[in-house]
Amino acid sequence: MQAILCKEFGEPSILSLGEVPEPDIAPGMVKIQIHSAGLNFPDTLMIAGKYQSQPPFPFSPGMESAGIVAELGEGVTHLDIGDRVMANHGHGGLAEYVLAEADKTFRMPDNMPFDQAAGFTTTYGTTYHALVDRAEMKPGEVLLVHGAAGGVGLNAVELGKLLGATVIGTVGADEKKDIVKRYGADHVINYATENFRDVVKELTGGKGADVIYDPVGGDVFDQSMRCINWQGRLLVIGFASGRIAQLKTNLALLKGCSVVGVFWGSFAARSPDQNRANFETMFCWYADGKIKPHVSRHFPLEETADALEFILSRQSTGKVIVTVRE
Numbered sequence: 001m002q003a004i005l006c007k008e009f010g011e012p013s014i015l016s017l018g019e020v021p022e023p024d025i026a027p028g029m030v031k032i033q034i035h036s037a038g039l040n041f042p043d044t045l046m047i048a049g050k051y052q053s054q055p056p057f058p059f060s061p062g063m064e065s066a067g068i069v070a071e072l073g074e075g076v077t078h079l080d081i082g083d084r085v086m087a088n089h090g091h092g093g094l095a096e097y098v099l100a101e102a103d104k105t106f107r108m109p110d111n112m113p114f115d116q117a118a119g120f121t122t123t124y125g126t127t128y129h130a131l132v133d134r135a136e137m138k139p140g141e142v143l144l145v146h147g148a149a150g151g152v153g154l155n156a157v158e159l160g161k162l163l164g165a166t167v168i169g170t171v172g173a174d175e176k177k178d179i180v181k182r183y184g185a186d187h188v189i190n191y192a193t194e195n196f197r198d199v200v201k202e203l204t205g206g207k208g209a210d211v212i213y214d215p216v217g218g219d220v221f222d223q224s225m226r227c228i229n230w231q232g233r234l235l236v237i238g239f240a241s242g243r244i245a246q247l248k249t250n251l252a253l254l255k256g257c258s259v260v261g262v263f264w265g266s267f268a269a270r271s272p273d274q275n276r277a278n279f280e281t282m283f284c285w286y287a288d289g290k291i292k293p294h295v296s297r298h299f300p301l302e303e304t305a306d307a308l309e310f311i312l313s314r315q316s317t318g319k320v321i322v323t324v325r326e
């Protein structure tokens with residue numbers, strides 16, 4: 001089968017298209033014939049050797065995909081061959097076939113196209129878990145979402161509104177404001193040109209945000225600790241800025257606030273039933289037209305490196321999808 005291969009750590013340009021054997025089915029696993037693969041910022045970290053888990057060389061990146069069930073391993077009972085599924089498999093999605101754990105493979109809602117399904121699991125799974133399980137966000141609270149036009153960020157805006165929050169989004173360029181507003185944000189701040197800390201204080205009558213969703217880190221985390229409300233929750237999602245911030249614990253004391261770690265992949269592995277229930281809720285919302293996954297651009301498999309550069313250059317909004325099979 002054809003696959004994008006990473007043979008050494010580096011920039012997206014080190015990736016190549018190659019021919020490798022199809023994966024063999026194994027107990028508890030699902031073999032999927034991939035139609036679309038969803039890209040994520042962590043794919044860029046994995047090929048650079050900066051991600052928390054690292055497959056041996058050569059490997060195919062691509063942590064999520066959607067396609068058709070081609071084979072089922074022993075013990076897999078919730079799916080049938082031929083089902084349309086979405087899956088989260090850590091890596092291996094930029095290829096014609098992948099093996100996914102049964103617990104992380106879901107039958108797609110009937111009306112969902114492959115491209116939307118391919119980009120669903122990581123960002124929606126993370127965001128639902130963050131807002132509902134970790135922050136226990138309540139209707140009427142103020143949610144501040146950083147990197148609000150990005151993959152996880154846009155989902156946080158959309159799910160935040162659905163959960164009844166007043167949503168403030170931040171973006172790094174004025175062109176990104178429109179999509180964040182369209183997904184329901186009440187206010188959008190360009191944090192490259194405006195001091196978001198002051199604007200958030202002004203918008204909340206001096207109180208600050210109750211829940212802060214932070215996939216950016218660095219200076220954005222530092223300033224967030226200064227515009228969080230009493231007993232607020234700052235969700236540590238990621239470090240797209242490239243800097244892991246150091247927490248000034250006196251600020252946590254003064255605000256009576258919590259800094260809450262979110263690691264969806266580990267949660268999904270430790271609590272598969274709760275994770276599945278989260279997806280069932282979101283699939284109902286999808287069927288009811290309450291959530292609409294946003295794909296900003298499609299690339300063919302052979303242009304995967306360009307697709308990852310598109311994400312790294314901060315041009316993408318929502319999801320970037322690689323089409324493996326039409």
Ligand SMILES: NC(=O)c1ccc[n+]([C@@H]2O[C@H](COP(=O)([O-])OP(=O)(O)OC[C@H]3O[C@@H](n4cnc5c(N)ncnc54)[C@H](OP(=O)(O)O)[C@@H]3O)[C@@H](O)[C@H]2O)c1
Nearest residue numbers: 041147150151152171172215238239240241262263264314
């Ligand atoms: N905790 C978890 O379980 C989990 C799960 C999935 C992802 N993540 C993490 O969440 C973060 C975002 O992932 P994603 O797939 O949503 O990425 P993405 O689509 O690229 O979005 C990231 C956003 O961060 C902003 N950003 C600020 N500074 C940046 C910089 N120096 N370089 C690139 N982007 C920058 C960009 O928005 P502006 O240009 O508007 O500033 C961009 O839209 C990553 O750190 C990822 O590892 C965590």
